[in-house]
Amino acid sequence: MSSSQILKGILEGCLLSIIAKGETYGYEMMEKLYSYGFTMVSEGSIYPLLLRMKKEGLVVTSQKALPSGGPKRKYYSLTAKGIEELKAFKERWHDISMSVDHLLGKEG
Amino acid sequence: MKMTISTQSKEFLENLRLYLFSSGKNETEIEEIVGELADHLSEAEAHGKNVDDIIGGTPKAYMEQIASEMSLDLRSWLKYIPVLIIGVFAYDLLGSALRGGIEYSLLTLGGNIFILLLFLSLTVVIFKYVASKKLSKTKEYALFAILGFTPMILFFGLIFLDRYVETPSYKFSSTGNMIAIIVAILAFIVISVWGKTWISIILPLFLFLPEFIMNITDVQEELKLIISGIVVPLCIGIYFFIALKLEKRKDEKKVTH
Numbered sequence: 001m002s003s004s005q006i007l008k009g010i011l012e013g014c015l016l017s018i019i020a021k022g023e024t025y026g027y028e029m030m031e032k033l034y035s036y037g038f039t040m041v042s043e044g045s046i047y048p049l050l051l052r053m054k055k056e057g058l059v060v061t062s063q064k065a066l067p068s069g070g071p072k073r074k075y076y077s078l079t080a081k082g083i084e085e086l087k088a089f090k091e092r093w094h095d096i097s098m099s100v101d102h103l104l105g106k107e108g
Numbered sequence: 109m110k111m112t113i114s115t116q117s118k119e120f121l122e123n124l125r126l127y128l129f130s131s132g133k134n135e136t137e138i139e140e141i142v143g144e145l146a147d148h149l150s151e152a153e154a155h156g157k158n159v160d161d162i163i164g165g166t167p168k169a170y171m172e173q174i175a176s177e178m179s180l181d182l183r184s185w186l187k188y189i190p191v192l193i194i195g196v197f198a199y200d201l202l203g204s205a206l207r208g209g210i211e212y213s214l215l216t217l218g219g220n221i222f223i224l225l226l227f228l229s230l231t232v233v234i235f236k237y238v239a240s241k242k243l244s245k246t247k248e249y250a251l252f253a254i255l256g257f258t259p260m261i262l263f264f265g266l267i268f269l270d271r272y273v274e275t276p277s278y279k280f281s282s283t284g285n286m287i288a289i290i291v292a293i294l295a296f297i298v299i300s301v302w303g304k305t306w307i308s309i310i311l312p313l314f315l316f317l318p319e320f321i322m323n324i325t326d327v328q329e330e331l332k333l334i335i336s337g338i339v340v341p342l343c344i345g346i347y348f349f350i351a352l353k354l355e356k357r358k359d360e361k362k363v364t365h
Contacts, residue, residue: 071146074140
């Protein structure tokens, strides 16, 4: 697994977590990611991921008109499968981060 | 509030749309992702970022990333094939009807039908194969090239064979020719309405009308050559240029409306 693939997997889990907090759209997700320090990913890289997550049935989208008028905006929300996947990701991440922390802590 | 994005972003989105369309993606899905990115870019630009910051690497790499997550939609491409066949037949009929009458030998008629059926089955088989297997781009293009060249080679073979093998031939009467002309013109009009495009009317018009007029009037040989060699291609070129400009303006409206 290349490092970009690992990052993709982590990013997908983080997007699931952000969407789980309430219906949201691309730019807002990116702002949240950045506010948590995810500045190593380019803004556009979330869209291929969101496409895949939709294809896998983890999220659904709906078009909503903006109060300010203009074109509609695409909002994402989690499906039951998405909620399951988020749970599984949390468990996987817990195991991985514990092991890494443990190992790095020991080496000092 | 009107959504505004820079020319650079518009250009990127237009290229993305073209890339995805020529990769055989679904048109509705293409409009969805292009619209979503337009939304993102307008907000990002309002915060002082530009399109290069958004896509990270090169535009091509980003387009490939997007394309690889979208499924192939061959059905929306397949619907063009019957139209293409009807168009080619109508073009062929109109051409021969105007140039001294339609005449088909049994061999040509049977051969044409055989080649068309073979082409159709080959199209279905190859498209299905390409859609279901993960092939390299080279292999994909090779298969499409085989698909494209097979009918061409067979048509040439048929023309040669027809010269050496004598089969009964059928010549259309003048009424038959008239009917063929009307049917062909109707076919062009139907295709034009169906495809919401003028091309299926304008192209035959450019190709046949000058020739038809020259044949019924007495035009000097030299003038004939100039008209068919220079004026006709020029007219077609100008038409494509204008059509492209109009299409581009329509796309820009779509992105910014």
